[in-house]
Amino acid sequence: MNTKFTRNLIAASLLTLPVFAQAAPTKADVVEHYADIAHSVFSDALTTAQSLDKALDALIANPSEANLNKAREAWKAARVPYQQSEVFRFGNAVVDDWEGQLNAWPLDEGLIDYVAGEYHYELGNEGAKANIIANQSLQIGNSEIDVSQITPELLADLNELGGSEANVATGYHAIEFLLWGQDLNGTERGAGERQYTDFAYGEACTNDNCDRRRAYLKAASELLQSDLTWMTQQWAANVKGNYRAELLADSPENGLRKMLFGMGSLSLGELAGERMKVALEANSTEDEHDCFSDNTHYSHYYNEQGIYNVYTGTYMRVNGTLVSGPGIHALVEQKDKQAAKQIQAEFDRARSQVYTLVQSAEKQNQHFDQLIAAGNKAGNAMVNDAIFALVKQTAEIERAANIIGISNLNPDTADHQF
Template identity: 50%
Template structure:
């Protein structure tokens, strides 16, 4: 039977992880130990996200107080930094109801941005039949606060009416991306938040109120989720998870991995945009950060199986892992999945590398970009393939019929 040191080295992670957990052989790892490490990973990951969103709030406040190009860029940089740890939390979502029920308020997309603010109507693509697609809350008279934003979320029953979370804030910082230059992001002027006569596009004070309310709400949501996973808080989700039947806990871990891998990341977040060749369907379309979203989502799945997480300060969290637990039952199943997760990560990083060289995700999905399409398809195929191995890993530890969430968007 292979030890976890051998298995993890196959994923090119050997030497990066804390030595102590790797000294434990796969045969001695228990489901309870894996559960303990899982909640520790979640706690560290959501804690990092909370810290990053706290910085985002500080930078947004500074931008609102003194709106200029530098303070706007600092707020944008903070938003991008806050996306990285958050995107690595997403494999905790589907199997854990506390995360799944909460996620819509923090990460809903794509959005009909005309619900929130002005748009360039001749290039505005919104959901057909959405009567609030041009409601323009910022141009209205209702008091802008967290309650209004929450009440406007999915207004009229339309999922395109996104009023809260990361992507509402993204739109308010970047504005629409018209792709006049393929390497451009949105070009919202900082003067959209200026005082007095320097204000552009009207309603600058209300726009600032909206940005402030949305950012404060995101921070409150992150605090709630960090608290849910913190050790020592009586009655929180962490303590409830640790009381679960072991098989149910393992099912939740693996179901979260499989559902993010197949239906969400391979399907909704990649294949939909590729098949439609549509910028409107990419995840972070205003900032062109979609390539990083994809890579960090893939890493989220890998983190949970390998039982590791690299914190934003560079320190490592590591412990008893699903990889070890599966290896004790079926060494080949564990080794194969570790290898496939590493391969998927490598393919996702190729999308990131292309973006760093000026070819953002929205350019990689255009119909005439054969190399870009090939890159995206390879990552989708790798995600689909690894999902089958996640199901095999589940069976090895006694979890039958995992049935991860799939997507109707698999064609082509």
């Protein structure tokens, strides 16, 4: 992604962002600021999803190569704040219970649209080749499902069709697949190459059912915006009885435990484990996070940036405004200044190490799916170094927790051994 928008955000976020001095912030201050950051991040995710929707409307109204490229860039821009929101998922059930409709992966894309003949999918998945776009009804087991009208509600109901988690009908990755199509390059260079004519009108339409493909794109976008609107409201300061109110009504210690558990679980079990280690050990592009667009390096980087945001109490908004206040670092510094410096240094190292994946893609044109290829010793080592840095960062998160008196942290390993 070479847009000026993203380059500016990366340049700004790579700075060691300052934690502005305050008069001995309390634990309650830190938890409240955590909620402020969450609201800013989800607000940005909503704003960029709305911009994506406008780009999709332009593509739907006038399918062209230029409009398809603009929609793809808008999708990538929408991923920037959303990936930073995932640090709020772990520890906050309201987010974890909700996020699957927006970010579930990997997915069996044959549920949605046409796929290549040698298409690998989850064994036993009855919906793996259902092709919603090409059919008016689906036969799953003994059930016949009417899919003649593609609506946000229908797509939400089709998630985990037939009991398979690989049946993902909604969210960022469903839209990504529609914009790029399958990446058939394996561990060689190149992303998906869907043609804009897959959305065309009349005889210009390729691969049939262009009207339903356009309808699917719009329905998925509408659902994405609706979901993000709801979550933004859950963290708003001016909404009574929402999740923010519940969080702040609880003890500050429990709030801090949620913060630290979220940071550690994303760092260790999810990012180092599910999103890097699984793909690396299996040399599997099917387990790559943004596999259709080859945007995985940015998804990994912004996951790490989200962890960094919560620790430092800072967040760079998509409009360039810096949100800053007391974070975990401020509490650690009150207790042990030397330890605070050491922990901050490990966070800086982890973020820099994950950023090497971005540099590999942007400067060497070697993306994550190439780095994990069997036989790519240098690429494998780069991913391994990022994993190790995240493991070390998690140990520092646990150290920070001990310093500020938060016990029973136990970040989720997702059953991975490191």
